[in-house]
Amino acid sequence: MIFNLIMGACLALLATACSDDDNKDFDAVTERAAKVNIGFSRYFDANGTSTQLKWNSGDQAILRLASDGSSYMASPIRPGQTSSLFLFTVKSPGAATVVSYWPTDAPVTVGNGDVGLEIPAIQDGTVTPLLIGADTQSISSYEGCDITLRQFPALMMVSISRGNYTVESIDVRGNAGEKLAGHVSIDAATWAFSAETETAHVDLATPVSCALDGTTIAVQVAPVTLTEGYTVTVNTTDGHSFNVTSSSPVILESGEIFITNSASDTEPSHLLIGGSDKVHIVNVAKCMGADYKAGLEWTWDAEDAADILGLAKSRCDHIDDCKPVDNGSKILVSSSYNWCVLLDKASKQVLFHALDCANAHSAELLPGNRIAVACSDGTTSNHNQVRLYDAARSNVLLDSSPLTSAHGVTWCESTQRLYAVGNRQINVYSLQDWDTSAPKLKLEKSITTPQGSNHDISLADPTTLVVAGVRAYLFDVNTESFTEMPHFAASTQLKSVNYNPLTSELWYTDATVPEGTQSWSTHTLRYATDPAATSMAGSIRITDMDVYKVRVLNW
Structure with missing residues (x-):
């Protein structure tokens, strides 16, 4: 009842004002009552999640005259709704173009018939809402004005595939040179606009690793038509760049999402091979089914570090692991001749x-x-232990923890735990006093494995480890359950297993039938495309060294 009385009084006042306009010069600038309906359209955040705003009783809407930028505030008559009637008292001629936006303190300029706003040419991957709209009407007519507030920029969601790289920044541009960002000048009456720069650049505050999963990065751009498609350049922390491009026209609409084609580094797969006194990197595409030398791209000879290590060259041998770390920019090399280096x-x-x-x-x-x-x-x-060192200080031992026949260690980000594998157990460690000068590996639990003689543990995805030695098993870190990989049912001397669950690919070394001069060595890198398959899908031969492990630099 009270609401009806208020509405009746407001409309009576408005009717009086409209009646008064009949007796005034329509073009004269004078105080007028303006009935304006202002509604919210949904908008999307950087994750592509939509938000639908409603007017609350304590809110205020802003109304600005496009001609001189003068601004007026009013409260919603129908709070709790996505659209509400507002009654403004404005000083205006009879017909006018009016602009409204939310938030009301957004950096928007209005005047001389234009609206100005910014779509940052350099962004950080977050999305700040700016909903805006305009209408041109007889300002104090009974019908009033109707404005829908819509997020002005379009949102391009750049899809980046999983790969052995960390994304630092991206650049988006139209292939026909369309202006996408910077200062945007809008004609308030026609809503025609022009932007300033051809490239929208995103510098991520925290680079995103795609080693375990792909990612999507939001880029705000002007709502234009890309007549010849677009190009996205992805820049990684190691200085590498790769593109995804499309030549098909794309209509980018205000407040709407456009998802790009998936960007992926098309660099061929590379492997790290460790054995004897060397570590090699090979290009798989160039040596699959052949000798590794056909794809050899990088070699480290441990004898070159003999002086630094203070070892005889004969002790710079028996390399048994060569693990890529720090997004592939560094390599951890270990040797059963009692040394370890970070390269x-x-x-x-x-x-x-x-x-x-x-x-x-x-x-x-x-x-x-x-x-x-x-x-x-x-x-x-x-x-028979796991030893902890400070990478900034060579030969400085920080802590140690016993583990019989310790053979492998891997960090799991999702659980914030270190998993170490020994003869027939996995030790799970938390990092204790880690921000002090005396950090510790705290043993949380020991888990019995299905088989003994474990020789390797590696990360397959954020919640899955591969444990290998006699046969191989997938270990779920959440349920602490093991699932056998049938491909390795006959293997009794697995030295390394690398598994990509997205593609089902496997690279591994198996000395069940030894090759080379040692009982533990092999001359074959083995490749499979199905963990349940009974046969290999390919191999690479290395006959001039005793190979122990293979690691995947990038799949």
């Missing part, structure tokens, strides 16, 4: 070394620039 891949510089990691069989880079090393069988106090 810069580009320069081959030794960034860190430890010489007291007895029978080292694998290593892992941990948060805070620390390194865990699995030290395997032996009779000294340094054997």
Whole structure:
């Protein structure tokens, strides 16, 4: 009842004002009552999630005259709705173009018939809502004005596929040179507009790794038609770039989402091979089914570091792991001759070394620039344990934890735990006192594995590890359950298994039938495309070294 009385009084006042206009010069600038309906359209955030706003009783809407930029505020008559009637008292001629926007303190300029706003030419991947609209009517007519507030920029969602790279920034541009960002000038009456720059650039505040999963990055752009399609350039932290492009016309609409084709680094798969005294990187496409030398692109000879390590060249041998870390920019190399090094891949510089990691069989880079090393069988106090080092200080031991026949270590980001595999167990460690000068590996639990003689543990996806030695198993870190991989049912000497669950690909080394001069070595890198298949899909031969492990630099 009260609402009806208020509405009746307001409409009576408006009718009086409209009647008064009949007796005034229509073109004269004078105080007038304006009935304006203002509604919200939905808008999307950087995740592509839509939000639908409603007017609340304490809200105020802004109304600005396009001619001189003068502004007026009013409260909603129908709060709780996505659209509400507002009554403004404005000083205006009879007919006018009016502009409204939300938030009311948004950096919008209005005047001389134009509206000005910014679509940042340099963005950070977040989305700040700016809903805006306009109408041209007889300002104090009974029908009033009707404005729908719509997010002005269009949202391009750039899809980037999983790959061994970390995205640092992206650039979006139209193939015909359309202006996409910068200062936007809008004709308030016709809503025709012009932007300023041809490229919308996104600098991510935190680079996004795509090693375990792809990502989507939001880019705000002007709502234009890309007559010849678009090109997106993805820039990675290692200085590499790759493009996704489309030549088909694209209509970008205000407040709407357009999802690009998936961007992916088309660089062919590369493998790291470790054995004897060398680490190699090979291009799979060039040597599949042949000798590795056909695809050889990079080699590190451990003997070159003999002086740095203070070792005889004969001890710069027996390399047993070569794990890519830090998004592939560095390589952790371990040797059963009791040493471990961290290499810069580009320069081959030794960034860190430890010489007291007895029978080292694998290593892992941990948060805070620390390194865990699995030290395997032996009779000294340094054997049969996981040892913790500071990567910034060579040969400085921080902590150690016993593990019989320690052979592998891998960090799992999703659980924030280090998983270390020994003879027939997985030790699960949390990082204790990690922000101090005396960090510790705290043993949380030990899990019995289905088989003994474990030789490798690797990360397949955020919640799945591969445990290999006698046969191979997928280990779910959430349920702590094991699932056998049938492909390895006959394997009793697996030294490394790398598994990509998205493509079902496998690269592995198997010394069940040894090759080379050692009982643990092989001359074959094996490839399969199905963990349930009984046969290989391909292989690469390495006959001039005793190979222990293979690692995937990029799938």
